[in-house]
Amino acid sequence: MEINLISDTVTKPSSEMLNFMFNAKVGDDVFKQDPTVNEFEEIVADIFGMQAALFFPSGTMANQTALKVHTNPGDEVICDKWSHIYLFEAGGAAFNSGISCQLIDGNKGKITAEQVQEVIKDPNNIHLPYTKLVSIENTTNRGGGACYDIEELKKIKQVCVENNLKYHLDGARLWNALIAKKQHPKQFGELFDTISVCFSKGLGTPVGSVLVGSKETINRAMRVRKLFGGGMRQAGYLAAAGIYALQNNINRLQDDHKRAKELGETLKALSWVDDVEDVETNIVIFSVKQPITDIQVMEKLKEKGILIYAIGKGKIRLVTHLDYKQVMHEYVLETLMKLSF
Secondary structure (H helix, E strand, C coil): CCEECCCHHHCCCCHHHHHHHHCCCCCCHHHCCCHHHHHHHHHHHHHCCCCEEEEECCHHHHHHHHHHHHCCCCCEEEEECCCHHHHCCCCHHHHHHCCEEEEECCECCECCHHHHHHHCCCCCCCCCCCEEEEEEECCECCCCCECCCHHHHHHHHHHHHHCCCEEEEEECCHHHHHHHHCCCHHHHHCCCCEEEEECCCCCCCCCCEEEEECHHHHHHHHHHHHHCCCCCCCCHHHHHHHHHHHHHCCCCHHHHHHHHHHHHHHHHCCCCEEEECCCCCCEEEEEECCCCCHHHHHHHHHHCCEECEEEECCEEEEECCCCCCHHHHHHHHHHHHHCCC
């Protein structure tokens, strides 16, 4: 038995999801003639109380499209130094949009309204780029699944309004935040100009993200998606997986959060563990005491059939997900408690 806790992207479609996908009605989505994609986009837009939505093959493409529709070459986006759009999208902000990133040293990947206000450039200073966009990530990946407080997001929105800035949310794991904080999607739809939400992480579909926004923004995004090569044909089979996930896989995220917290508590009690970061959702990040190394821990667990991920600077990540069942969880807890160095 192999237990993969490297990421929540490792999940595979269930037989029920596959059957739902197999029976989808499809057409040519590039011509907007795929009924299942159209239905999926309408559902997601309605969930967030926004006007329109667009289905993408990946969260990276959805984010990169948002950056491009909100900026012009030479502009600047404000984001945390651990943001996915900065660290893990292959320099796409520069390559695709010709923009720079004004990085903020936030707390576990979260930034504040005060920090945003401090770094906005003077538009009358010809030596500086135009600040045009603020990008938030919720939950934060490198921040260990940390969630924003909605009141802080409202304060950042006010700064954006006062400075004529657009406001984007990288909501790759927003579903986790909604469950953990007992928030409603429409609270986010009221704040952000665009939101990208992923379906191939916590919700367990094989592929896909959706970008939501105004009709005008999504019309422009459709052209950018084409430019990026993201136009798909009979994509309804994939969109059907998203519809199934919305109907069946959101509330069960609390199971992932519960197991992650139990992993965190177990790790805190181990003599060879140095530090365990607070667990809010489905990501557990910890470090080990020297001279033990993260690679040693990875190898020992791999021998026991458990796969984990070293994220750098001695930190190790575990991510719970819908394919991580209770029987697996009990085995991992037992294995961790028996591990010695």
